[in-house]
Amino acid sequence: AQSVTQLDSHVSVSEGTPVLLRCNYSSSYSPSLFWYVQHPNKGLQLLLKYTSAATLVKGINGFEAEFKKSETSFHLTKPSAHMSDAAEYFCVVSDYGARQLTFGSGTQLTVLP
Amino acid sequence: DGGITQSPKYLFRKEGQNVTLSCEQNLNHDAMYWYRQDPGQGLRLIYYSQIVNDFQKGDIAEGYSVSREKKESFPLTVTSAQKNPTAFYLCASKDTVETQYFGPGTRLLVL
Numbered sequence: 001a002q003s004v005t006q007l008d009s010h011v012s013v014s015e016g017t018p019v020l021l022r023c024n025y026s027s028s029y030s031p032s033l034f035w036y037v038q039h040p041n042k043g044l045q046l047l048l049k050y051t052s053a054a055t056l057v058k059g060i061n062g063f064e065a066e067f068k069k070s071e072t073s074f075h076l077t078k079p080s081a082h083m084s085d086a087a088e089y090f091c092v093v094s095d096y097g098a099r100q101l102t103f104g105s106g107t108q109l110t111v112l113p
Numbered sequence: 114d115g116g117i118t119q120s121p122k123y124l125f126r127k128e129g130q131n132v133t134l135s136c137e138q139n140l141n142h143d144a145m146y147w148y149r150q151d152p153g154q155g156l157r158l159i160y161y162s163q164i165v166n167d168f169q170k171g172d173i174a175e176g177y178s179v180s181r182e183k184k185e186s187f188p189l190t191v192t193s194a195q196k197n198p199t200a201f202y203l204c205a206s207k208d209t210v211e212t213q214y215f216g217p218g219t220r221l222l223v224l
Binding site: 009032034036041042043044045046049051090094099100101103104105106 | 117119153154155156158161163169171201203205210211212213214215216217218220
């Protein structure tokens, strides 16, 4: 069985400072892991995905995530926050061959001027 | 320009009424999904379809129905049996490497 825990429901950072959004997962098999971003009243946009290639995954808009199997984590980072990064972020897991994705409950990122 | 479209953007339902949400994709994906999103609860799977003329219930299928007569289309009907339909509904399709792509969503409100 697969599950995802996003450790923070809300994160606030100042513009220009680093962003860290934390995600732990549980998976029976070799998982695929994703981060999606959602702006208010919009659909979800894929930021990046891990599918058993390089453990450090680079995504769009300067975001990246590192897959750590020993810690069952897939934290999302960005060196310098921008006001346009303010949104809700979802960590998602999919077991190999699974027909469904499992979504975390989301982390709301606020960027302060 | 490939993508997923959902219509309408906002939909109002009267008590006892069935309403249908549209989802169309031109990505040539076989699999399509419907999710419901409530504040603070992430996304929950309503129905999914792996191929034309086939679909399966997700975690919260009660009060909903779907059809999959064409590869491009996966409409969702919210029936009168769904007692709490107010939510944001998202449609997605999946490519061959397990990545799902989402439409812009439909917000359903009850009058």
